[in-house]
Amino acid sequence: MRARPAEAGTMAAEERRAKYSVPAVEKALDVLEYLAELAVPATQAQLARALGRQPGEIFRLLTCLELRGYLRRDPASGAYALTLKLFELSRTHSPYQRLVEAARPWMRRLAETVRETCHLSVLHQDQVLVLAQEESPRPLRLSVEVGSRHSPLRTASGRIMLAHLPERERTALLDRLPEWREQDAAARDGFIDRLAALRERGHERAEGERFAGILDLGVPVGGPMASIKAALIIATLRQGDGPDLDAMLPTLQATARAIATEAGLRGSPS
Structure with a gap:
């Protein structure tokens, strides 16, 4: 066999x-x-x-x-x-230090503009690693622990970064994940289709993925040729008819472009 x-x-x-x-x-x-x-x-x-x-x-x-x-x-x-x-x-030679330094002022401006919490994540050892966070100025806000690790399959950040990996690299990463190998062929095909659609539209939205009522809106930081794969996420709570994610998206995309340019990541998204 x-x-x-x-x-x-x-x-x-x-x-x-x-x-x-x-x-x-x-x-x-x-x-x-x-x-x-x-x-x-x-x-x-x-x-x-x-x-x-x-x-x-x-x-x-x-x-x-x-x-x-x-x-x-x-x-x-x-x-x-x-x-x-x-x-x-690790701090002396961290490949992420420059990214965090470049991102902080732009993330702070984003949080103040949209009045929501935002966080920056990368793919590290086949998991989503939260590198930095800027909290909303609102008294009631969401928070994600910096340094925490999460599934790349079950988070908006993870799917964004998987969608922008070269196919061979993405396949190798998925094959290393026990939760991926446990899924049947139909579930795997559906997930790959979801990544293709995400890559086409350039952003990801998710609701209630971790807890009921939580909304995530995310975009990639840097393009397909960037040496570091990163994602910038706005995390908020659903309240009545809001928040308006469509209104936040252009600001989020502009922030991601600014961070990518500042950090020197090649192939920034347009």
Whole structure:
């Protein structure tokens, strides 16, 4: 029986990882990732037990990470915790930093003009990552946590960015998603048709996708050739006959163009 493309890709990745594995590096990454997930300090014995290692096996590793500034050891409890060094490194070379810096003043102006909350998202590790948000000046407003991750299939942001990916890249991404592989052929075909229609009209609208009464209006930031795929969304509440999304769309599109130009994203939408 032949392996499906997604399964074959997973098998190839596992074989490559086994072939080029560096045990010392693997151990160091295991420690850093475990402490990041745990979010509280852990002793040498606790780390060894959690990672299936002998305490003496990771002693030198912990000492090295501490000396290099990645870990801090509490002198009283002996527990290790992550420092801010990884965060500082990520900010120094983040491909999204320039985008956020370029977007903030334009997003602030957008929120003040339409009096609604807006947020900027990118595709990161096959998920929608919220990079920035500007809240509505209204006393009652929506808010999305910056740094939160969401499904690319079930969000307006995700569909906008999927719709503007090259076909081969989009197919590969979808095949990696368990929720995509669980859908039947009819559902997949319908979703692809929806993306094609979205790409044609240049924007996406959604109502009640996360919670009843919530409206999302979004557009891409940058064109198909942009190195970073991003989406700008206005999120609001349905109240009576409003809000008027048609009236907001031109301002949203103009803001997306301004952000793309400021950030230097190639192929800005017209």
